Structure formats: C-alpha cells, structure tokens
Amino acid sequence: TIDAAKKAGMFVIGLDGESDEMISAMKVATEPLMVIVGSEGKGLARLTKEKCDLVISIPISASTESLNASVATSIALFHIDQQRRAK
Incomplete structure (x- = not known):
C-alpha cells in the first residue's frame, strides 16, 4: 500500500495528466x-493523489x-533513470 511504502521511506510519485507539475521539473535523487x-480512462483516484508526495504530468x-x-x-521511468545517472 501507499502508506506502507511511505513508512518504509519511499517517495511516492503519481502520474496524472491533469497535474500542473511537469515531469521535467521533477527532481528525484537516490531515494527509493x-x-x-x-x-x-480515469487516471488517479482523488484519495490516491492526496497520498502521493508529488503528482506529475x-x-x-x-x-x-x-x-x-x-x-x-x-x-517516467526513463526520466527518473536519466536523472539518477546524471548524479
């Protein structure tokens, strides 16, 4: 679950086409x-979005x-990989 992942120290990113935060602005270092x-059809549910640390489009x-x-x-995974390789 999202809550368990967050308790384990994970940063939670949601992908949603309606987010104002663009993937290019996302900064992900080395954290899990x-x-x-x-x-x-519907994208992320409202409650799921609320639990995410960051929602990007x-x-x-x-x-x-x-x-x-x-x-x-x-x-998204390619973008994350490119950021991590650049570090």
Whole structure:
C-alpha cells in the first residue's frame, strides 16, 4: 500500500495528466520511490493523489488526448533513470 511504502521511506510519485507539475521539473535523487499510474480512462483516484508526495504530468501535444498507461510509465521511468545517472 501507499502508506506502507511511505513508512518504509519511499517517495511516492503519481502520474496524472491533469497535474500542473511537469515531469521535467521533477527532481528525484537516490531515494527509493514508488511510481503510481492511474487507469487509462480515469487516471488517479482523488484519495490516491492526496497520498502521493508529488503528482506529475507528461506534456503532450494538444492534438493528443492522453498517453497509454504503459507509455506514460515508460517515459517516467526513463526520466527518473536519466536523472539518477546524471548524479
């Protein structure tokens, strides 16, 4: 669960297309983290968003409605990996 992950010292990131916080602004160092992805139709539930330490979105063009959940997850994990390798 999210609560158990946080108690274990994990930083919890939620992916949500409606977030004002862009993935490019996310700073993740070396701490353990959990990435939560919502359903493709509804995104993250409100209570899930509230439990996240940070909720981010991935910028997409206006002509694209949304990203497939697996694509969004791949982009987020790639971004996190790139940040960690740069440290």
